[in-house]
Amino acid sequence: MSELFVGIDLGGTNVKIGVFDGEMTLVGKTSVPTNADMGVEAVVAAMANASCDLLKAHGFSLEDVAAVGLGSPGPARYRDGIIVAATNLPKFRNVPIRDMLCEAMGGKRVAFANDANVACLGEFAAGAGKGVEDMVFFTLGTGIGGGIVNGGKLLDGAGDNAAELGHLIIYPDGRKCNCGQRGCVEAYASANSTARRATEAIEAGTESVLGKVIEAHGEISCKDVYDALAAGDALAKEVTDGTAKALAVLCVNLLHTTEPARIVFAGGMIAAGDALLDRIRYYFDELIWGLKKETVEICFATVGEDAGIIGAAVAARED
């Protein structure tokens, strides 16, 4: 019997692995450190070993696996199975990861896709995508990743690098982004950029309770900013409003591009809850045209951090 699917989510810090049956019911999951500094071969061996251990712990072996799915950061040549470069995996340069993992997994077929696209697919299949055919998905974390489902299928683009949605320019000539562009939404509205904008304002002399957090810890996190917002801090209000407005512009622009029925936000930053979601919706209503009534739903993801392993398994099944 070969009817299990292994979904692997390769991150800069951890590798998450899940085993699923053909209906995408979770059999078991695990997480191991990536140890990216040990080099590519070690990372591939760790992924394969952890997968085999996980299968064994549930009474299975590689024999029972139909296919493997791998989500990884890019840019990559996904069709060719090659990671070109990845900010959080510094030793991964032009790595034929798909073939290496295939070999390490006893020749099993490996589906390879962008990590954010894979998480989008997981959320679409098992979470906030239920009941719609057209969805846009954003992950708000260190950066902003994206995924687009159109007519029930992941939109892949001419070179499998579609939906790099954190790098839509919303303020031309604006803040410098890590990608080299200026004015990307990621440079304003990721968790890191939200914290950084607050830090810059404090360094420029703005009064805020966040000043004490910097004094105590040397830095502030996005969570600190939303905590300060809850405590009524004026700077936190200004900064988080900027984040919400940038994300609302992104929603308007995606609505006018692929016209999703649902726009889903995921990632660590959604822990901010309604203080984030209500403001995104507020600015969306402020910004959107009046030519017709829009019915798109803007909501949070429901699957959480398992979206990556579910999506990778779905990608393996659909490959």
Next chain:
Amino acid sequence: MSELFVGIDLGGTNVKIGVFDGEMTLVGKTSVPTNADMGVEAVVAAMANASCDLLKAHGFSLEDVAAVGLGSPGPARYRDGIIVAATNLPKFRNVPIRDMLCEAMGGKRVAFANDANVACLGEFAAGAGKGVEDMVFFTLGTGIGGGIVNGGKLLDGAGDNAAELGHLIIYPDGRKCNCGQRGCVEAYASANSTARRATEAIEAGTESVLGKVIEAHGEISCKDVYDALAAGDALAKEVTDGTAKALAVLCVNLLHTTEPARIVFAGGMIAAGDALLDRIRYYFDELIWGLKKETVEICFATVGEDAGIIGAAVAARED
């Protein structure tokens, strides 16, 4: 024999009609005034009569027609066959145009789609889309229309109103757009907006040879602005640079969304030639990230004003 396709492009001023065989070779074409102020019934009758006359002129009749395609401005409920409203067709409010045209055409099946999407399909099938599967298309005229082809198919979205690309916000809180939003690319880079920005600068006291055009004719056109650019006028340079930069931002944003292999500009404004295209490419290279080398081609449409009737016929064939 029923193997001909009639493609109809319903515009505010004229209705263009083409008859095509199954290989989309043009049998004949015609154009009649829309006379939108005569009311919906009269417009539908005029479309049907002109189609029958065109068929007859080439030795055919409605008997030889397999299906009809109609491209119209929106917003519309394309799946339901209803024009909700259209700026250039003031008497068209909640008009069941598809069924009306079907009846007037002797019960022939009518495929109904957005005019810019239909032009995109025509350009994809017969023009600048040759050799690629993923394309983005912009029409630069009174406004800015758009179309997206993904994997060889027109992207339609959850409610058939995808690719309203003129209304991507590129300057939040910027210029007011006719659609009710602020900072739309259409408010900067359409032919009308390009002329309007020049007019506003002159009214605000900027020196320009265009001042004399306004004195002589009461207004200036986009062509006047590009003529002034060719004559070395500084204001025309500033205004057309703004147009090119806005369009380049649009190109970057679409590349990061649907990742086309080719981005195609069409519409009256492309008569400006290299003075427009070279500057779009220049700003695109300035603005785009450095994470990987991009190979997207930015070019002009080649089919010209027949794109609408070809695309409507293609839509009829593929419906």
